[in-house]
Amino acid sequence: MKAGCLKQWIAGLAALAMPVAALAQSADPHRWQLNMGRGVTHLSNNAYEAHMLALWICVAIGVAVFAGMGVAIFRFRKSRGAVPDTGFVHNTRLEILWTVVPVVLLVIMAVPATSKLVAMYDTRDSGLTVKVTGYQWMWGYEYLGQDVQFVSRMDRRSDEIRQSGTRPDPATDPHYLLEVDNPLVVPVDTKIRFVITADDVIHSWWVPALGWKQDAVPGIVNEAWADISTPGIYRGQCAELCGKDHGFMPIVVHAVSRDEFDRWLARRRAGNNDPSPLAVTTAVPAPPAG
Structure with missing residues (x-):
């Protein structure tokens, strides 16, 4: 085996070990990430x-099952004189x-899963x-009761590169x-209801960092909520095939402090539509396209 192939195999095995090690992940998915963030x-x-919880239970079951198989395979092999018991039918205690x-x-896993x-x-x-x-192919945002609404499209730079x-x-x-040209701006440490x-x-x-995905269906209003704990920029995409430009409907959420959000909201109400003056200092990697 060539040295290059050997390195690739070693890298692949290391990547497969990541979920078991439960390494800390960034808020948004990144390339080669295997475990959940x-x-x-x-x-x-x-x-x-x-x-x-489910992962470690499955790991424990797998270790026990494969350990038992290993003992049975090596200890009771034909070369050591083992003879199959043709009269064995079943064992009530084992069943x-x-x-x-x-x-x-299943009950242990179902109780916390149901409550959550x-x-x-x-x-x-x-x-x-x-x-x-x-919309085909953009997102409309309206802050109910705040008299602020706008449309968010893929930014012009990305569109120029795509078409070139x-x-x-x-x-x-x-x-x-x-x-995007107009990100969704929200405050941190606030329970935000999405319709x-x-x-x-x-x-x-x-938006992967928020921990949920919600379908947008014509004539139906779905609900979800989020309480973002860390200021930053979190990215997502449309996750339902919706037409020829489905892949060009990005989502960008700017999470800022409550004071910064209130100032941004006041500027929007006053007619200042420039989304740029935001004091966002923490950014996380973007999810891989496609």
Whole structure:
């Protein structure tokens, strides 16, 4: 085997070991990430904890099963004189054991999963409501009760590169196809209620760092909520095939302090539509395109 191939195999095995090691992940997905990320909301942390609980239970079951198989294969092999027991039919105790144990494990996993699933749809006591509307091919945002609304499209730079047919330079355009002209600005440490719908066809509003994805369906209003804990820039995309420009509907969420959000909201109400003067200092990697 060539040295290059050997290095690739070693790198691949190291990548496969990442979920078991449960390494910390950034808020947004990044290239070669295998394990689930924690995200930056209460719900995303709930999902991560439920995922890790199920993962470690499955790891323990796998270790026990394969350890038993290994012992049986090597200890009772033909070369050591082992003879198969042709009269063996079943063992009642073992059948009870391997029926009861999975049921108990499922109950252990179901109880916290159910409570967290119920919490995902509890939008009560929210401090801000944002209406999200999907269009072909852009997003409309309306801050209900705040007299602020705008449309968010893919930024002109990404569109120019896309139409030119040239390959983007990661150094100068690190967020190619994942940048917008008007990001959604929200405050941190605030329960934000999202009401999500569509104007034409089915879309899906998805920001991985928030920990959920919600379909935008014409004539139907779906609900979700988020309480972002860390200021930063979090990116997502439309996750429902909605037409020829489906891949060009990025989502950018700017999470800022409450004071900064209030100042931005006041500027929007006053007619200042420039989204740039935001004191955002923490940025996270973008999810891989496609």
